[in-house]
Amino acid sequence: MKLETKIYNYCTACYKLTNHTVKGLHTVEGNWDYQTTHHYAVVECNGCNNVSFRKEVIDHESMEYDPDSGSYFPQTDVSYFPKALEGHRNELETHYIPDNIIAVYQDTIKAFTSEAYLLTGVGFRAIIEAICIDQKIRIKDFEDLKQQIDKMYQKKLITLKEASRLHTIRFLGNDSIHAMVVPKKEDLHVVLHIIENLLNNLYVIDQQIKGGLEKMIPDFAGFRTLLNFRLNKFVVGDSISLGKLLEKSARRLGDQASEFEKELISKIETGQYTKLGLGEIKPNPDNTKPDIQYYVVLDLSYDKDASF
Template structure:
């Protein structure tokens, strides 16, 4: 026997699919004593992903209207689907536990349409990130600015985070319920923050070339390059680094001055000072280093 089907949004695969009706109970309120509506309680199975859901469909007879074009009465229908559609798509082992917990609880509040709690929770997630990253400041406004100053996010991202701060403050102090559209935008901004601070670092580490801003990281790169050179080889630093010279952030001269100070103090002994001369037609004379 072929099962009856209805079109409905699936909260699992997020598609507007056909659903098979596995079970149905219908009832109608008494128009003489109650608000007149019809209610269908249905168990439905998505024909795409086969997710089984409960659907409550309400036919609102009180606001039915006549459609002159089709010569028929139109009754507005509203649906409630359970389980609710999941909000918050990020799953990462790199999240600290407290950040992960606040984020997931906030997304659950949003999914369950507890919009005030969700607004407060999104703000609290930013606080949790600041705590984890040791961002200083008495007020969240200062800490958000310091996230940008520390280079973890851009200034434009910081301006967007202030919007979530406003939303959370209004929900907590003024008991102002955020709109669904506002929370949807806030979640996108929040997940961008989490992706930038935690996920991108984890996913790119060791897979992509990274800009070197820390002197200790430069020393690590130099050590790798020197391992491939024979003792007694004499070359200028840009030649030793080769293509990886482009990874150095800022002035290579400042890096070289710091390196020279360590060599002079015999705190870095893998190379020593060599001659100063032009290298393969360079415009300026370059300090060479001898591999030890």
């Protein structure tokens, strides 16, 4: 290796092997009784100009056979710094995720990067535990992780397929903790992908689309907030149907539209929602569908019970 020579090196910014130029070099030869060469180099990526450190150890007394050329070459071991998890693009927007979960996630990534695969398996399991605690799934101290994952599915926080994948991580973590089974590197990469998708689905995506893309209304509190927002387009005394009030936003209610309207009528009748009053009921132009309930706009002031 010489200064300004081109070498193939892993780039921690490009996330792959790229051509690098040697910018700084210090070489140390081994002792007379065992022939080795140590190259310590500062290298620069020819693509993105990222600078890193490379250590290359050539063992002249341990030869490896290359069947393609039919020749023997000294065994070479290469490491680079800062050390990175090869092939992993860490694009998770961690500022959206609770601190206690991110602390476990980052420690697990450090263990994976350091090739501590047993601890990595334990860490991935711990991330699921941290999520369950944050989502208030874990109510009893003696409740095991299987029950907690099942509860996440029952509460519709995850799909059935996601629950199955989390059980796979639970098995891997249990084997690491209780049986000291070291997971395979390739299996841990799959698990990391599952974990990051879960964190994105639970914490990141909803925050990213706030004030932008429309999302489904999950409960009456969200429906009430939507009503209050849409009411600003009308004046006191207007008589409107729910369809007219919501217009295209009605699609955000999904199959819960009728249940939300029933709860709205109940809250109007009991005085728990005072911005609208019950108006007349008119026949639906489509004879196959129920009659239409109309509402009268009564109040456009701030709703203290709405969720924001």
